[in-house]
Amino acid sequence: MALPVRTNSVKGLLFSIQKYKVAKRLFCAGKCTDDKETPGRRIFSGIQPTGVPHLGNYLGALENWVGLQDACGSVLYSIVDLHAITMPQDPAHLRRNILDMTASLLACGIRPAHCILFQQSQVSEHAELSWILGCLTSMPRLRHLPQWKMKSKQKNEGSVGLFTYPVLQAADILLYRSTHVPVGEDQVQHLELAQDVARIFNNRYRDLFPEPRALLSASRKIKSLRDPTSKMSKSDPQRLATIHLTDTPDDIALKVRKAVTDFTSEVTFDPERRPGVSNLVAIHAAVSGQSVEEVVWGARGLDTARYKEVVADAVNHKVAPIREGIVRLRAEGGYLETVLAEGAARARELAVPILAEVRKRVGFL
Known part of the structure; x- marks a missing residue:
């Protein structure tokens, strides 16, 4: 069964996968192996x-x-x-x-x-x-x-x-x-x-x-949550555009919930035509260790509102131990x-x- 990806976005998806594989x-x-061998x-x-x-x-x-x-x-x-x-x-x-x-x-x-x-x-x-x-x-x-x-x-x-x-x-x-x-x-x-x-x-x-x-x-x-055509940036004047590693679970849930998407409810990966939803898919894949294809397949049947809750939970799971570590170390x-x-x-x-x-x-x- 094919992935729930738009037919007109297959070419773009294949290009993204090819670029990822090349990178x-x-x-x-160039990656080092054991230092004794290299x-x-x-x-x-x-x-x-x-x-x-x-x-x-x-x-x-x-x-x-x-x-x-x-x-x-x-x-x-x-x-x-x-x-x-x-x-x-x-x-x-x-x-x-x-x-x-x-x-x-x-x-x-x-x-x-x-x-x-x-x-x-x-x-x-x-x-x-x-x-x-x-x-x-x-x-x-x-x-x-x-x-x-x-x-x-x-x-x-x-x-x-x-x-x-x-x-x-x-x-x-x-x-x-x-x-x-x-x-x-x-x-x-x-x-x-x-x-x-x-x-x-x-x-x-x-x-x-x-x-x-x-x-x-x-x-x-990773793109801005408020402008998915631009990179996520610390200097972005829009407070909801950037997820910081010290954000609370509520902060993250709010920012993901308010992320710019579109009027199509289906979750697909099409960076050119659906940059907002595709950015959420990319974030979800990165924090969960899954491929884009696996993430899109797992989101079948979800509308974007429900999918945002899934993404927020995945981001929180990844960020929580880092946030706790930063808070502890800042005091030292x-x-x-x-x-x-x-x-x-x-x-x-x-x-x-x-x-x-x-x-x-x-x-x-």
Whole structure:
């Protein structure tokens, strides 16, 4: 028996499945196996301290981070506060956000015993390497990056830091001689800059840096509940658009119930023609570990109002232990600071000798 998917959406569904399979294959091709079998592999990724993540952050990146820390013996995750100040920040608010992000990562399943979790600004080698690499990077190359074009228009040209932060991203990666970086599709061009800078340095000063490879996440992008054509975002002015990992069960039930759908009651997956319902299906699949096909099949006979209750229950089941962990860890500020300090010390053990070699090759030593 066929799945209850619209006939005119089969082509779109097959394309979505094909795209998912390609992304999954790309992800698995670069994914580390046991570190003893793949010596020299190292993963690096960073996240800005924007406070408690939302559901899209978790399903799009953090859930993947949790899996990667057990898949490779050398993994570094950084809370990139140097990147955060490319936009104006209230100092007290920034500090709270750093600790909130730390609590959130731990609650999501990041374990300092299995990776290095640290605050970027506590390892000054990031900034020094960024300066050195910036001197090897042309201004036209940075102007080519799409995020600069977008953000500079919003900020009327923006700051020097906003312009050069892709170089700092490259320094974050290369400082640890990282070989793999988990990225979304919108970050691939910034990783290509890191690859370019590694080649330029290696050509000028002899081989030192590997060219880092992308680990493309196979996770589906989660859309806004109020505008399913846009990504779920923490900065969305509509309160009901975004599910935060600290939302209560009632909050989640309300937001899902108010999610934009359409006037067709049947549950189908058709992102082009039915983006709202398809977004709920994608969320349901992601939090339950099922495929889209399984979710649509399980929802046969339900109208969208009843299906929203099912989705809310599934989201709550996934989010509840994370929410409880965040609440508990937020009250343990001293412990969070200790985690970050110990992580920074471990990160510096790796960073110091690599930067020393860079300084020697450049001619500083």
